[in-house]
């Protein structure tokens with residue numbers, strides 16, 4: 001079957017539980033195109049019973065998946081990567097219709113996803129542990145990494161295709177089985193398409209399960225995850241607001257959490273930087289997927305004597321970005337995901353302008369198509385400059401600095417610590433500053449979005465816990481100590 005209807009008409013989708021497409025004929029909810037509200041799919045509106053069945057299937061599949069030799073898992077991952085490549089055009093169309101993704105953003109995600117699958121295919125061969133020295137003569141101590149069990153993942157709507165892979169592939173590569181609950185905004189591109197691909201690749205039944213749900217039913221499904229002893233880890237990608245709710249519950253249930261949350265992602269453009277290069281990096285970093293990615297750049301700090309040149313260059317490049325229907329391959333800026341997102345950015349741009357900010361470009365919208373927007377001279381009290389709450393849309397604030405130390409301090413004054421970028425003509429200076437950034441990722445001479453499948457992505461502070469790449473072994477395994485003693489023990493009583 002394919003969840004992507006050939007004639008681009010609406011399709012009806014089901015859950016994927018224990019290797020079967022279930023719940024056809026049950027309650028559904030409408031998944032709509034954010035551009036024009038046309039119907040993309042009627043998706044299964046799951047609840048407690050579906051989540052319980054999915055967790056039971058994942059728990060039953062766990063022993064065999066955990067014990068599968070690395071070469072067998074490797075074959076499955078490599079096959080899935082080939083299927084991702086082969087289905088690129090379909091996936092691009094799906095992401096445009098369901099999530100408003102431009103071809104550029106969809107292709108970026110597809111390349112990263114296939115690369116991550118190929119990377120993960122080798123992780124089964126990473127060392128399984130260590131042999132440690134013991135103070136007891138004749139005792140051997142070994143430490144072995146073991147998978148946790150079932151990992152329950154909340155996958156987001158924004159970088160839906162890639163971030164869903166990131167959510168379940170990392171735990172699966174280290175021997176865990178998974179249940180995914182995609183965002184109600186994008187159940188197809190944040191989970192169901194993956195189920196199709198894994199089914200096609202021949203993954204064993206129950207190793208990967210997807211339960212979709214209507215708006216408002218997330219908490220019911222989360223209840224099942226928190227209540228189930230089989231679920232050993234909750235992997236959430238989304239806002240810190242929801243992460244706090246889930247984190248409190250994880251605390252009560254004593255479950256491990258991996259959190260990939262928001263960011264404010266400053267860019268520092270130093271006085272000796274190549275301005276043309278900085279303009280390109282910032283345009284990409286700030287406006288990819290119309291600013292709806294956790295790693296988009298939100299604020300640029302530029303040396304005052306290069307400010308006007310930079311702003312003029314950026315304005316010209318940004319105004320040339322085509323805004324419209326993302327099924328047009330030339331469109332870079334598609335629609336925002338929903339009316340709430342449009343209202344948020346609109347309110348923040350107006351608030352800043354009312355307080356005296358200069359609107360360099362943008363600030364208007366047609367429906368959910370919001371023009372890429374640049375503000376300068378934004379007063380500190382404007383909502384969009386505080387970084388307490390990222391504006392999830394195509395809004396970039398630019399601030400001139402006289403003293404780089406003040407800019408570095410200000411760039412780190414937000415609660416977030418995901419990604420940062422430094423554009424400089426002096427790599428040594430860039431590295432010195434990078435050392436001082438409190439962020440999970442710092443790029444010198446690359447955009448804040450410069451992701452690669454093999455490199456660890458993750459945040460500090462309110463941006464979350466956990467890392468992608470093979471570093472995820474820390475998040476998705478636990479360490480088992482085994483000792484064997486040769487001699488009789490010596491005991492004090």
Ligand code: ADP
Nearest residue numbers: 154155182183184218219222237238239242245
């Ligand atoms: P938004 O999509 O509104 O920006 P987030 O990014 O925080 O919100 O993440 C939304 C994800 O969290 C979705 O998958 C949604 O279903 C889920 N979610 C929202 N509220 C809750 C809750 N109280 N309990 C469990 N999951 C929730």
